[in-house]
């Protein structure tokens with residue numbers, strides 16, 4: 001099981017564990033502008049207890065992984081992983097994204113003049129929506145059918161297709177993760193300004209829900225399903 005280590009960059013840790021941003025915030029570690037620093041550097045700079053902080057991060061990581069895996073039986077086949085564990089995340093993403101996108105437009109119209117960062121937030125949300133819409137379609141119409149084809153009729157040709165498609169899919173996961181990181185930084189950890197309304201609140205709340213679901217979703221794909229193909233041979 002992968003662990004969080006002190007020599008990792010702060011940004012890298014937040015990408016592994018979204019909750020790390022909350023933990024860092026509590027001990028005043030700035031991971032947004034200072035995300036390129038290592039955890040060790042940040043600990044030294046703030047004079048923190050390394051052992052306590054690393055333990056706290058790893059405990060949270062453990063819970064995150066267990067929740068993401070949702071007690072997946074190790075005997076679950078690739079097809080079962082896709083149909084029963086990954087597809088519910090696709091359904092959720094398709095449902096919440098248009099809602100967030102519309103809300104981002106609404107708060108931009110109402111509050112954009114006073115909060116110029118909403119222009120960037122709106123654009124980031126729309127980019128995320130377009131990217132993820134295509135990403136899900138690609139998985140559902142190209143990658144997953146190829147994995148299912150390989151499961152019922154393994155051949156070198158299909159395995160090659162699966163592996164190539166996995167590499168492309170993982171790159172797209174990184175792109176989505178980068179947009180979410182940017183959103184987290186520009187919203188100052190989703191802090192709603194004092195003059196923000198309920199819609200503002202709801203927009204930030206839904207983006208955070210999408211973020212946490214997407215991290216679980218990507219974990220299931222990258223670290224569980226795709227890992228199985230790293231060593232696969234026909």
Ligand SMILES: [Fe+2]
Nearest residue numbers: 086139217221
């Ligand atoms: Fe997916």
Ligand SMILES: [Fe+2]
Nearest residue numbers: 139169173221
């Ligand atoms: Fe994906």
